[in-house]
Amino acid sequence: MTDLTPVLDRADKNLDKSLERLFELVRIPSISTDPSYKADCRKAAEWLVSALTELGFTASVRDTPGHPMVVAHHEAGRADAPHVLFYGHYDVQPVDPLELWENDPFAPAIKELDGGRKIITGRGTSDDKGQLLTFLEACRAYKDTVGSLPVKITILFEGEEESGSPSLKPFLEANRDELKAEYALVCDTGMWDTQTPAIAATLRGLVGEEVTVQAADRDLHSGLFGGAAANPIHILTTALAGLRDETGRITLPGFYDGVEETPENIKASWGTLGRDAKSFLGEVGLSEPSGEKGRSVLELTWARPTCEVNGIWGGYTGEGFKTVIAAKASAKISFRLVGTQDPDKIRESFRTYIRSMIPADCSVEFHEHGGSPAIQLSYDSPVLTKAKAALSDEWPKPAVIVGMGGSIPIVGDFQTYLGMDSLLVGFGLIDDRIHSPNEKYDLNSFHKGIRSWVRILAAL
Amino acid sequence: MTDLTPVLDRADKNLDKSLERLFELVRIPSISTDPSYKADCRKAAEWLVSALTELGFTASVRDTPGHPMVVAHHEAGRADAPHVLFYGHYDVQPVDPLELWENDPFAPAIKELDGGRKIITGRGTSDDKGQLLTFLEACRAYKDTVGSLPVKITILFEGEEESGSPSLKPFLEANRDELKAEYALVCDTGMWDTQTPAIAATLRGLVGEEVTVQAADRDLHSGLFGGAAANPIHILTTALAGLRDETGRITLPGFYDGVEETPENIKASWGTLGRDAKSFLGEVGLSEPSGEKGRSVLELTWARPTCEVNGIWGGYTGEGFKTVIAAKASAKISFRLVGTQDPDKIRESFRTYIRSMIPADCSVEFHEHGGSPAIQLSYDSPVLTKAKAALSDEWPKPAVIVGMGGSIPIVGDFQTYLGMDSLLVGFGLIDDRIHSPNEKYDLNSFHKGIRSWVRILAAL
Numbered sequence: 001m002t003d004l005t006p007v008l009d010r011a012d013k014n015l016d017k018s019l020e021r022l023f024e025l026v027r028i029p030s031i032s033t034d035p036s037y038k039a040d041c042r043k044a045a046e047w048l049v050s051a052l053t054e055l056g057f058t059a060s061v062r063d064t065p066g067h068p069m070v071v072a073h074h075e076a077g078r079a080d081a082p083h084v085l086f087y088g089h090y091d092v093q094p095v096d097p098l099e100l101w102e103n104d105p106f107a108p109a110i111k112e113l114d115g116g117r118k119i120i121t122g123r124g125t126s127d128d129k130g131q132l133l134t135f136l137e138a139c140r141a142y143k144d145t146v147g148s149l150p151v152k153i154t155i156l157f158e159g160e161e162e163s164g165s166p167s168l169k170p171f172l173e174a175n176r177d178e179l180k181a182e183y184a185l186v187c188d189t190g191m192w193d194t195q196t197p198a199i200a201a202t203l204r205g206l207v208g209e210e211v212t213v214q215a216a217d218r219d220l221h222s223g224l225f226g227g228a229a230a231n232p233i234h235i236l237t238t239a240l241a242g243l244r245d246e247t248g249r250i251t252l253p254g255f256y257d258g259v260e261e262t263p264e265n266i267k268a269s270w271g272t273l274g275r276d277a278k279s280f281l282g283e284v285g286l287s288e289p290s291g292e293k294g295r296s297v298l299e300l301t302w303a304r305p306t307c308e309v310n311g312i313w314g315g316y317t318g319e320g321f322k323t324v325i326a327a328k329a330s331a332k333i334s335f336r337l338v339g340t341q342d343p344d345k346i347r348e349s350f351r352t353y354i355r356s357m358i359p360a361d362c363s364v365e366f367h368e369h370g371g372s373p374a375i376q377l378s379y380d381s382p383v384l385t386k387a388k389a390a391l392s393d394e395w396p397k398p399a400v401i402v403g404m405g406g407s408i409p410i411v412g413d414f415q416t417y418l419g420m421d422s423l424l425v426g427f428g429l430i431d432d433r434i435h436s437p438n439e440k441y442d443l444n445s446f447h448k449g450i451r452s453w454v455r456i457l458a459a460l
Numbered sequence: 461m462t463d464l465t466p467v468l469d470r471a472d473k474n475l476d477k478s479l480e481r482l483f484e485l486v487r488i489p490s491i492s493t494d495p496s497y498k499a500d501c502r503k504a505a506e507w508l509v510s511a512l513t514e515l516g517f518t519a520s521v522r523d524t525p526g527h528p529m530v531v532a533h534h535e536a537g538r539a540d541a542p543h544v545l546f547y548g549h550y551d552v553q554p555v556d557p558l559e560l561w562e563n564d565p566f567a568p569a570i571k572e573l574d575g576g577r578k579i580i581t582g583r584g585t586s587d588d589k590g591q592l593l594t595f596l597e598a599c600r601a602y603k604d605t606v607g608s609l610p611v612k613i614t615i616l617f618e619g620e621e622e623s624g625s626p627s628l629k630p631f632l633e634a635n636r637d638e639l640k641a642e643y644a645l646v647c648d649t650g651m652w653d654t655q656t657p658a659i660a661a662t663l664r665g666l667v668g669e670e671v672t673v674q675a676a677d678r679d680l681h682s683g684l685f686g687g688a689a690a691n692p693i694h695i696l697t698t699a700l701a702g703l704r705d706e707t708g709r710i711t712l713p714g715f716y717d718g719v720e721e722t723p724e725n726i727k728a729s730w731g732t733l734g735r736d737a738k739s740f741l742g743e744v745g746l747s748e749p750s751g752e753k754g755r756s757v758l759e760l761t762w763a764r765p766t767c768e769v770n771g772i773w774g775g776y777t778g779e780g781f782k783t784v785i786a787a788k789a790s791a792k793i794s795f796r797l798v799g800t801q802d803p804d805k806i807r808e809s810f811r812t813y814i815r816s817m818i819p820a821d822c823s824v825e826f827h828e829h830g831g832s833p834a835i836q837l838s839y840d841s842p843v844l845t846k847a848k849a850a851l852s853d854e855w856p857k858p859a860v861i862v863g864m865g866g867s868i869p870i871v872g873d874f875q876t877y878l879g880m881d882s883l884l885v886g887f888g889l890i891d892d893r894i895h896s897p898n899e900k901y902d903l904n905s906f907h908k909g910i911r912s913w914v915r916i917l918a919a920l
Binding site for chain 1 (some may be wrong): 579650664666668670675676677678680682684685686687688689690691693694695696698700701702704716737740741744745746747748749750751752760761764765766768769770771772774775776777780781782783784785786789790791792794796820821822829830841864865866867
């Protein structure tokens with residue numbers, strides 16, 4: 001492997017200019033949900049095209065029915081180098097309530113906190129303008145030093161990530177050949193803590209269901225009918241209670257098909273992170289893990305499937321009391337999936353079970369609220385191993401492979417439409433206040449983020 | 461026993477005048493919930509005092525903080541005759557939506573239906589002006605014929621029955637000595653069908669509870685916390701599901717203390733009423749009894765205790781989906797009681813059970829929504845037996861002893877404040893549309909109702 005010192009030095013020397021470029025981009029108020037910022041969204045896209053062109057990319061603004069995409073290409077210095085797609089988004093969240101901001105959200109600045117930690121303030125500094133620029137500035141350090149890039153790079157910057165990405169899937173489908181690479185690099189996640197970089201290797205999938213149980217054809221008086229007429233709340237609560245056994249396992253037949261145990265070395269590394277039930281749940285006023293018994297909270301939230309009732313309603317719910325037997329009762333239920341659990345099979349198993357709990361004279365209706373499989377990178381894939389080593393070289397503590405309890409839709413879309421896995425590396429911190437007033441990005445995240453990408457690009 | 465023929469004949473001859481008096485009373489729009497009819501309520505009370513005075517009662521309008529009571533007294537012809545309290549109410553329900561009435565609600569009229577059945581239309585004809593006048597007109601037939609009454613009578617007419625009876629308990633308490641009799645006659649219930657009179661011997665009691673389970677101190681994201689953080693909806697639904705076993709019995713310790721089996725002869729008489737699960741539940745779109753297995757719907761709703769969840773809510777209940785784990789979930793639960801079940805003990809048993817289902821790091825709060833024991837007249841009391849025989853003499857079919865699934869608060873109040881049982885006899889029919897537009901009372905109910913009271917007063 002080439003000696004990276006000149007490239008890393010160059011990244012250090014460039015830092016002031018890199019910051020200037022970040023400030024320029026942050027000053028453009030590219031709020032995608034608010035139509036009055038439509039021109040600003042385009043301006044941000046054009047700014048990126050110009051920056052990419054300056055870096056030697058073939059770059060263009062690509063129109064969509066919504067805000068434009070930015071697509072760019074750059075060959076590698078060597079013909080046998082891998083080809084990666086780098087993804088980020090240039091749109092930002094709205095800024096209200098504006099009065100809670102200590103600094104103008106679109107006038108970025110460096111601020112020194114007590115204790116000397118320096119932060120970059122402004123909307124989008126962390127989500128996602130600062131993050132995506134770490135990658136471009138790493139490319140710049142390469143070009144300035146070596147004159148070429150170590151991998152072939154396609155860039156995709158989106159302008160609708162904060163407003164549901166309505167144009168993304170059609171765009172991926174229409175431009176499959178142009179966008180397809182060996183794998184994607186996604187820079188929209190965070191560090192474990194200020195000292196410890198992280199790579200997200202698993203993202204749980206999701207199945208959403210809504211169930212409505214209907215008993216009588218009208219609300220009944222519980223004095224006249226109580227004890228004889230079916231109560232849909234009883235039917236629903238009994239069915240929901242039966243979804244879980246006393247060990248916390250989900251009882252649906254076939255539910256655990258495709259769920260694999262987390263490797264012992266990964267579980268051991270999670271054990272060193274100091275995030276136990278007390279610290280994790282203590283933040284929200286709880287202390288006891290509630291799911292499957294005998295597993296750590298990190299395993300429960302990163303590597304185990306769940307079934308949660310997210311909402312329930314039926315009968316009289318106002319002030320006082322009404323002795324009614326409701327005609328209907330409803331619940332919204334979601335399953336988080338891991339491994340290769342099949343969303344369709346789980347939905348069907350759930351519906352079959354619920355139907356089996358409905359008395360002959362009652363009925364049930366289902367309403368689907370989406371479904372997506374889990375994303376699971378192999379814990380020992382070469383890309384993951386290389387990126388982990390590169391990050392560990394840069395930061396005080398070794399990189400950790402983490403899971404994510406929620407989903408990042410783009411990762412599933414890249415698998416579905418472009419048939420490729422994603423490497424999720426980012427430098428955000430838990431206190432970055434993304435989506436809230438006073439968003440910031442640590443100067444250290446930006447600086448060492450650039451250096452991290454230099455190392456990762458070399459390692460790939 | 462005296463020959464009743466002259467008295468009954470007199471009731472028949474009086475019928476037109478009796479109807480005129482009913483019309484006069486119905487014309488007074490004594491809607492107790494609407495303050496703009498305050499003067500009309502008083503007018504109805506004054507009309508009753510005048511009618512009672514004319515009948516030889518010592519009668520007076522008695523002020524309360526709300527609408528006035530009417531109290532009247534009349535001695536019996538014989539000194540050793542029993543003393544009864546007759547109760548009715550002169551207030552009526554509001555009449556909106558007025559456009560749904562075929563006749564002016566306060567311009568009563570006789571209408572002949574297809575098939576020749578005659579009805580009296582107007583608000584309050586059945587609930588309760590027509591019913592209470594059956595008793596006064598029976599008294600009139602006695603006075604006109606015999607010159608005296610066969611029992612000593614105290615009258616209590618209330619003007620707030622349709623608005624929660626706020627003045628009743630204080631009034632009973634303050635006038636205990638004046639109102640106390642051997643038992644009460646309450647004419648505010650119905651017939652089994654047009655041919656079959658009924659006496660209500662049991663009224664179920666009620667315990668109302670509201671439960672709120674609190675888990676985390678805020679709503680959580682189910683991706684980040686799902687599988688590890690306690691979900692209050694799971695806790696609540698599991699606890700509620702456990703209230704019932706697979707045979708439909710309530711599982712709370714001590715719940716069935718004080719519940720006695722219904723005598724076989726009573727169950728047999730209920731079996732002849734033709735009200736099976738199919739006909740009873742078929743009216744509301746159901747067919748299978750849902751409570752304790754192996755019991756008829758009449759037994760389930762008249763003579764067995766229940767536990768019903770009347771409302772449940774928690775988490776996200778709007779359109780679409782939100783992957784939230786709620787901080788709280790709540791339910792409203794009611795128990796219908798029979799026999800000598802103790803409301804306080806059942807409430808405590810319920811709370812103890814629910815507390816036992818709450819994890820150590822979660823909490824639960826209870827809110828009481830009232831409690832009252834069941835009313836159970838002895839199925840073989842002399843009063844019941846006499847009234848049953850008297851009614852059976854008047855109507856085409858023998859009277860039936862029925863239960864009532866709901867509660868009539870006045871009956872409990874008479875027990876609590878005046879220490880006396882009530883005999884519940886009334887001539888309303890299921891299609892009287894009380895509380896709805898086009899309220900009516902069958903002419904036959906009014907006419908044979910008067911004759912029924914003649915017979916009952918003689919029998920007592």
